[in-house]
Amino acid sequence: MSKEIIRIEDLTREFTMGAETVRALRGISFTIKEGEFVTIMGSSGSGKSTLLNILGCLDQPTAGVYEIDGVKMKDLSRNQLATIRNEKIGFIFQSYNLLARTSALENIELPLFYNSKVSSEERRDRALKAIEMVSLTDRMEHTPSELSGGQQQRVAIARSLVNNPVMILADEATGNLDTRTAYEIMTIFQELNKQGITIIFVTHEPDIAAFSNRTIVLRDGNIIQDYQNPKILSAAEELAKLPKQDD
Amino acid sequence: MRLLNLLKIAFKAIILNKTRTLLTMLGIIIGVASVIAMLAIGEGSKESIRTTISAMGSNMITIRPGSDVRGGVRQERSAMETLTLNDYYAIKEQANLLTYITPLVNGGGQVINGSNNWPSTIYGVNPTYLKIKITELQSGSMFTDAEVQSAAKVALIGQTVVDNVFPDGQDPVGQMIRFNNIPFKIIGILEEKGENTFGQDQDDVVIAPYTTVQKRILAIDHLESIIASAISEDDAPEAVTQVSEILRKQHKLTETEEDDFHVRSMEELISTFSSTSEMLTILLVAVASISLLIGGIGIMNIMYVSVKERTKEIGLRMAVGGKGSDILMQFLIEAILISITGGILGVLLGLSSTVFIEKFLNWPTSIALYSIIISFAVCAITGIFFGWYPAKKAAALDPITALRYE
Numbered sequence: 106m107s108k109e110i111i112r113i114e115d116l117t118r119e120f121t122m123g124a125e126t127v128r129a130l131r132g133i134s135f136t137i138k139e140g141e142f143v144t145i146m147g148s149s150g151s152g153k154s155t156l157l158n159i160l161g162c163l164d165q166p167t168a169g170v171y172e173i174d175g176v177k178m179k180d181l182s183r184n185q186l187a188t189i190r191n192e193k194i195g196f197i198f199q200s201y202n203l204l205a206r207t208s209a210l211e212n213i214e215l216p217l218f219y220n221s222k223v224s225s226e227e228r229r230d231r232a233l234k235a236i237e238m239v240s241l242t243d244r245m246e247h248t249p250s251e252l253s254g255g256q257q258q259r260v261a262i263a264r265s266l267v268n269n270p271v272m273i274l275a276d277e278a279t280g281n282l283d284t285r286t287a288y289e290i291m292t293i294f295q296e297l298n299k300q301g302i303t304i305i306f307v308t309h310e311p312d313i314a315a316f317s318n319r320t321i322v323l324r325d326g327n328i329i330q331d332y333q334n335p336k337i338l339s340a341a342e343e344l345a346k347l348p349k350q351d352d
Numbered sequence: 353m354r355l356l357n358l359l360k361i362a363f364k365a366i367i368l369n370k371t372r373t374l375l376t377m378l379g380i381i382i383g384v385a386s387v388i389a390m391l392a393i394g395e396g397s398k399e400s401i402r403t404t405i406s407a408m409g410s411n412m413i414t415i416r417p418g419s420d421v422r423g424g425v426r427q428e429r430s431a432m433e434t435l436t437l438n439d440y441y442a443i444k445e446q447a448n449l450l451t452y453i454t455p456l457v458n459g460g461g462q463v464i465n466g467s468n469n470w471p472s473t474i475y476g477v478n479p480t481y482l483k484i485k486i487t488e489l490q491s492g493s494m495f496t497d498a499e500v501q502s503a504a505k506v507a508l509i510g511q512t513v514v515d516n517v518f519p520d521g522q523d524p525v526g527q528m529i530r531f532n533n534i535p536f537k538i539i540g541i542l543e544e545k546g547e548n549t550f551g552q553d554q555d556d557v558v559i560a561p562y563t564t565v566q567k568r569i570l571a572i573d574h575l576e577s578i579i580a581s582a583i584s585e586d587d588a589p590e591a592v593t594q595v596s597e598i599l600r601k602q603h604k605l606t607e608t609e610e611d612d613f614h615v616r617s618m619e620e621l622i623s624t625f626s627s628t629s630e631m632l633t634i635l636l637v638a639v640a641s642i643s644l645l646i647g648g649i650g651i652m653n654i655m656y657v658s659v660k661e662r663t664k665e666i667g668l669r670m671a672v673g674g675k676g677s678d679i680l681m682q683f684l685i686e687a688i689l690i691s692i693t694g695g696i697l698g699v700l701l702g703l704s705s706t707v708f709i710e711k712f713l714n715w716p717t718s719i720a721l722y723s724i725i726i727s728f729a730v731c732a733i734t735g736i737f738f739g740w741y742p743a744k745k746a747a748a749l750d751p752i753t754a755l756r757y758e
Contacts, residue, residue, distance in 0.1 A: 158752045161671070163670075163671055163750065163751040163752040163755070164750055164751075164752040165750065183675070183676055184675045184676070184677070187670065187673050187674060187675040187676075187678075188673065188675075190670075190671060190672065190673045190751075191672065191673020191674075192673070196671050196672070198755075202664075202668045202671075202755070204368075204665065204668070205368075206368045206369075207364070207368060211364070215669070215672055216672040216673050218357045218358075218360070218361055219357070219669075219672065219673040219674045219675070219678055220673065221354040221357065264672065268673070
């Protein structure tokens with residue numbers, strides 16, 4: 106039995122829009138164990154991105170408990186949260202969010218700049234290892250504008266890996282990509298998951314959810330389904346089944 | 353280690369955004385350069401106007417004998433013989449606000465050269481007279497102190513005298529003339545000055561050592577006046593007081609006795625001078641303030657916009673673990689690097705354009721150190737503040753708010 110890495114209890118998040126209060130999360134609870142590959146599904150407006158932002162310590166819940174490794178996030182200062190983001194969490198965005206006019210390798214190095222325990226040699230070594238994991242070593246000097254969407258997302262994945270996080274949070278990471286590229290990305294995620302990294306993946310596409318081992322479905326800020334995936338598909342195999350592209 | 357990392361990040365950000373960096377710097381460069389150039393032009397004009405006014409002899413001080421009352425009748429000044437060479441020596445010794453001083457005796461007479469003659473006035477002075485009157489020589493040279501000692505019969509003449517006694521255009525220097533039948537050798541010609549404000553022809557003069565004029569022309573041993581120049585226009589009123597005190601002591605006047613002399617400065621010129629100076633200073637301050645204000649607003653705008661448009665980047669940096677203080681430091685370092693570099697380039701541009709204006713447009717300039725310091729400081733501080741302030745606001749946002757900023 107692997108240990109619990111995330112525990113949330115009765116989590117709510119409300120936004121004030123002028124005079125109205127929008128309740129994005131209405132008291133949800135679940136736990137995630139180490140090594141799980143969870144997809145959070147839901148239509149737009151269901152609160153899934155809000156939940157992921159809270160899990161990634163980018164946003165604060167209005168009420169409720171959020172613990173990582175038994176530590177209550179509410180008790181931490183802004184600086185301590187920054188350290189958690191830096192050392193425990195890798196975040197991947199739908200729009201990649203790479204620094205423009207900066208080479209792939211330097212983009213990957215970025216989180217390590219904020220970790221003063223890492224020397225500049227080690228920073229480079231780890232960035233090189235991370236870029237190798239996403240098979241972009243030959244493109245490491247390219248800037249984001251010289252890379253395709255899939256390649257940019259792979260750079261973003263490498264960036265999230267470089268600090269050896271315990272979990273990776275992905276927000277619609279395949280949302281801007283075609284099916285083939287999306288499957289390629291999912292292949293990488295499955296490999297990372299095999300290495301023991303916990304992955305929480307927000308998506309609204311059911312076929313992506315099929316690659317995970319657990320799915321949580323949200324609607325209007327409530328969990329309506331939380332189930333173990335009976336039949337986990339291999340992204341690599343699905344990728345092989347796709348019709349070949351005409352190059 | 354952390355600081356080194358932040359320095360690297362800031363440096364990369366600057367290198368990566370060459371255009372934005374240049375635009376930001378341009379604001380600072382132009383701000384600093386325009387203030388320096390404007391003030392240099394202003395200071396130059398101010399100085400050239402000061403010199404022009406000074407050339408009119410605004411720092412001159414005249415000491416004359418006072419009039420006396422004999423049997424209820426006020427006597428003409430020239431009838432008084434109270435001003436002596438001893439007074440001259442005493443003032444020369446004791447007054448420290450004067451740069452030059454000369455005794456002065458004068459007399460009218462006929463200048464004669466062969467068949468040409470002309471009525472003129474001879475002034476007996478010492479060699480500093482030219483300095484006090486700010487007069488140059490057209491040709492020849494001034495007589496020396498030795499020639500004053502020996503009461504040499506040498507003279508300098510003005511252009512009006514030259515025109516009238518040397519009508520055929522021969523060079524008068526080295527020629528002999530006679531003044532009231534006393535032969536003088538001409539050793540120099542005074543520069544033309546034209547008429548003064550009262551319509552007196554300032555070129556209708558003969559200048560000779562005061563000893564010669566005293567002994568040979570006027571046969572007197574008192575002085576008609578003493579003229580001197582104060583160190584500056586501002587010192588003139590003080591110098592007047594000083595000279596009066598020296599003369600009262602010299603003449604052994606008691607508290608109750610009135611002065612038997614008059615010491616006057618060029619009050620009208622001095623007040624023109626100081627009011628012009630004051631007006632120019634106000635003008636300069638106004639010009640400098642406006643330039644600085646405009647420069648400052650330019651810097652503020654570009655800095656503010658450049659930080660605002662990077663709010664998303666700030667969000668990303670926080671998302672990957674940058675602390676608020678890391679973000680702040682990065683922007684502060686960037687702002688300092690940009691402001692200081694821009695400031696230095698601005699000073700260089702300001703100085704070189706000033707030299708250009710001086711050399712090629714022939715406009716007098718004078719670079720004031722304070723303009724460099726003030727413009728540099730104001731622009732650097734504006735740049736740093738407006739680089740830091742929006743970054744501080746962004747760093748205080750929740751990472752997700754910054755990330756979503758469009």
